[in-house]
Amino acid sequence: MWTVANVLNRSGIEPSPERSKRTTWLTFLKAHWKVLAASEFLTVEVWTARGLVTHYLLLVTSLADRMVQIAGITKQLDEAWMLQVARNLVDEEVGYCTRNGI
Numbered sequence: 195m196w197t198v199a200n201v202l203n204r205s206g207i208e209p210s211p212e213r214s215k216r217t218t219w220l221t222f223l224k225a226h227w228k229v230l231a232a233s234e235f236l237t238v239e240v241w242t243a244r245g246l247v248t249h250y251l252l253l254v255t256s257l258a259d260r261m262v263q264i265a266g267i268t269k270q271l272d273e274a275w276m277l278q279v280a281r282n283l284v285d286e287e288v289g290y291c292t293r294n295g296i
């Protein structure tokens with residue numbers, strides 16, 4: 195049976211309560227700060243010739259330098275759009291996460 199506990203055990207990783215005794219959140223955050231990012235979805239209402247239109251916006255912020263990147267904006271939020279935004283973020287050559295070491 196493949197449970198999380200079994201996978202951790204096979205990999206030599208102790209259960210979470212044991213790990214937390216040695217590594218505090220502060221220590222973890224300091225060690226990984228340069229590669230952490232935050233993301234936020236929000237809506238923006240835009241007046242157009244056709245009236246009020248809702249746009250959906252995804253922002254990604256590098257926590258280390260507080261650099262904000264607009265990952266994507268669309269009027270039609272769907273799975274295809276989200277998949278493309280994810281591809282753009284992690285693209286090996288020009289992706290925001292790759293360029294910023296996230």
